[in-house]
Amino acid sequence: VPVLWAILLLFHPGGAGEEIYLDAQDVVARFLVVHIGMMLFIPLMAAVVWLLLRGVEGTAAWVSRIALVPFVVFYSAWEVLQGIGVGILVNELNGFPQAGPALREDLVQDFAEHVLIGPFSVFGTIGSLGLIVAAIAAGIALYRHAGAPISVPILLAISGLLITVHPPPYGPTGLALFIVAVLIYTRSHATERAAAPAGGLSSA
């Protein structure tokens, strides 16, 4: 899931966000495809974190699981409106002769910068905080209750921050760090399990 999401994000159209209509008008299809894909990867990513915490007890694990809910609901809504909503609007305005170029730019910019869905908006902030809290809490839970090395919570915390920014290079880098954290954890977990029977002890 994180590998495929990172690959998808490499195709995320760029731009400083100051002229969204101009940035998006010639790449509407790519803009829409990337964001429709995102809508699938957001809940799948939540499922990955949930799976990572399978069988892990403690408050931090529950904080992480609970934080995944606002991430899925609000980050999805934010992405849907910023990505698909803006894409539809640009597409419809391209075929709307009554609106001149300046008016189209203003309409799209005002829509994309609305307090609910703009860069530091209600939806974006709640959704991003959801993932950041979920990643940090998952790292703490794995470190404290599942014997993960200290690098795992550090990598997960950094990845959470970077993934929420999501366009390249931040999103793909964050997802790469997340994958590294998962690999380190699974390796340490496997080593621990292999050592347990040799020592005659079970972790149960």
Next chain:
Amino acid sequence: MTNTADEQPRPFSPAEVAFMVGVPLLWGILLLFHPVGDEFYTTIEDHLTRWQAVHLGSMVFIPLMAGVMFLLLRGVEGTAAWVGRIAVAVFAVVYLVFEALVGIGAGLLVDNLNGLPAAERADAVDDYMDSQIITVFETVGSAGWIFASIAAAVALSPRADGGRSVAVVLLLVLSAVPITFHVTPFGPVGLTLFIAAVVLVVRNRSTERAPAALGAPEPA
């Protein structure tokens, strides 16, 4: 494959019953406030805050409704139950997108159309709402819920006794389409039928468990 008598799903706890009844009940109450009108632009412009509040709330209730359906199917085996689970996951993702685009997106659009001549604002909103992408999300998301309801009805029906079995199937199937329409009166009516189906399933599972408990002691 369906469950045998000794593999009965466990009864729902009071908190689970409260969740399964409370979520559709609260969503039904919220949908009573859904603005309704002949034209999107004027309807939304006249009730902008209410429009956005109802759709923000619905965005929360859609995944919660998926949670209710998952809980309803807990411990139920078989193809129909799995079809129900997969379909409700599709509903949770795709219908949420539809709701965000139509509810919140259209609200934001109406809120930002002041630069456009008054006569053309309605056209701009209609063009947005009639976009093919939104239609695809609406169709797929609604189909997800309808398939989930029908599959859940099929999965749950063998578990109920004769009369209840028919009632559960009818209520779940009849509730599905109105819920996907969601505006008043369809949404609240569909959710009421869904609650009735949930109550029957909950009662059935309790009574199903009771004779089993009398006949054989509970495992320690």
